[in-house]
Amino acid sequence: MSALSNNNWSRRSLFRAAAGMAAAGSLAACGGNTGRSSSGDSLVQYFHAYGEAGTEQAIKRYAKAYKDANVTTQWITGSNFENKLFPALLTKNAPDVFEFHPQLQLVTSGQVADLSDIINPVKDDFNPADIASHTVDGKIYGVRMIDDPQFFYYRPSLFEKAKVEVPQTLEELIEAVNKLTTDKVKGAFLGNDITPVQSPLIWSAGADTLNEKNEIAYHTDAVAEGLGQLRKLFTSGNLLLDAPADWWDPSAFTQGLTAIQWCGMWAMPVIQKALGDDVGIFPFPKVGSAGKFSVTNGGWSMFVNAKGDNVDAAKEYVKWLWIDQKEYQEDWALSYGFHIPPRTSIAQSATKLKSGLPAEGVKLFSEYGHFDNIGWTQAMIAAVNDVIANSVRKGGSPEAALDACDKKVNAELKKLFG
Structure with missing residues (x-):
């Protein structure tokens, strides 16, 4: 489930995305009734199109096993899931249940139901x-x-051949990328637009998106310097910038187009199948003197549309599938790529994650992972996307790009917090 993760709404746009999905397509082309009985409530659930084989079939199989409602799945392809989800929520055809990332405006607007019970x-x-x-x-x-x-x-x-060590700092990463690049292999792939690493860059510079008072925390000298370093990497000619599939898909890495790729743990089984033992992982390296390693924790959550006609039935379905059916929750997390189960009891019994590279991934997640900030909205993510575009890709002043970002983020913060 590759993760749109939240970083850039883009699947992975995670930070969002961040958010990407696999093929292109329109909402009208998605879906398929997976309902079981002809009686009871009818519910519609929205999922972005996960890249891992078998995911769509699994979600529809779970829905079909539910006996108290007919559950229809809209499986939405394309790279901007939120651009289909958010407009749909404003219509009479809005989903009853949908996956996304925690976003405060969904709460303050009354769009999502309280699931505390x-x-x-x-x-x-x-x-x-x-x-x-x-x-x-x-x-x-x-x-x-x-x-x-x-x-x-x-x-x-490839590291051994180029006499390169695993980078501890962004400077070392740039140096490694330059040494690893040959006439056939680029040193690294950070996504076609570089935005997947925008939040890790902030965290690894010892900063954050927002502070505990919900004020801007990303605009620091270290972040500005890190943007300058990314610009240096971007112009080196040693980054892969035109991969056939974007960062959430490991094919650039498995096909030997790049020696290093930013990607998610979901891709680990495919990568290991292709490359065997010739694969390792490392966190985003330290940026500046106060730098820290960082790992993005993307992921997906299930929400109930509080403005729908079937709120109680939708909550019952969400409880049944994502609270009660631990067998399905484990299957979803571990059978179609590797994801870390958010339920401790399931994670503790997840033997596939207990050794080797998966265990290393869990360790990096535990030590350096950064979770969603519910106050960091899609508009704020988009504003930082613009920082990457203007300072890294176009070569503008990092300070000027951050100043422009501040205006947009502060406007959003004022809307949310007054």
Whole structure:
């Protein structure tokens, strides 16, 4: 489930995306009734098109097993899931249930239902950070389905050949990329527009998106310097910038187009199948003297449309699938790519994540992972996308780009917090 993750709404746009999905297509082309009985409520659920084989069939299989409602799945392809989801929520054809990332404006606008009553009985079995990122004024507004750490994959054999060590700093990463580049292989792939690493850059510079008072925390000298370094990397000619599939798809890495790729843990089984033991992972390296390693924790959560006609039935379905059916939750997290189950009890029994590279991924997630900030909205993410576009890709002043971003983010903060 590759993760749109939240970083850039883009699937992965995670930070969002961030958010990407697999093929292109229109909403009208999506869907298919997976309902079971002819009686009871009819519910519609929205999912972005995960890239991993078998995911669509799995979600529809779970829905078909539910006996108390007919559940129809809209499986939405294309790279901007939110551009289809948000307009749909304003219409009579809005979904009853949908996946997304915790976003405060969904709460303040009354768009998503309070799910505290179904989550509180099992709250202690969830990763506390996943509960915190979905909580507003003591109420929990979404059920986390999967946690999706994102980090760098690399080819140890290519590192050895180029006499390169695993980078600890952004400077070392740039140096490694330059040494790893040959006439056939680019040193690294950070996504076709570089935005997947915008939040890790901020965190690795010792900064954050927002502080505890919901004020701008990303505009620091270290972040500005890091943007300058990314510009240097972008203009080096040693980055892969035109991959056939974007960063959430590991094909650029598995096909040997790049020695390093930023991607998610979801891709690990495909990568290991293609490359065997010739693969390692490392976090986003330190940026500046106060730098820290960082890992994006993307992932997806299930929400109930509070403005729909079937709120109670939708909550019952969400409880049944994402609270009660631990077998399906484990299947979703581990059978179609690797994701970390947000339920502690499931994570503890996940043997596929207990050794080797998957265990390393869990360790990076635990030590350096950054979870969703519910106050960091799509508009704010888009504003930082513009910083990457203007300073890294177009070569403008990082300070000027950050100043422009501040105006947009402060306008959003004023809307949310007054």
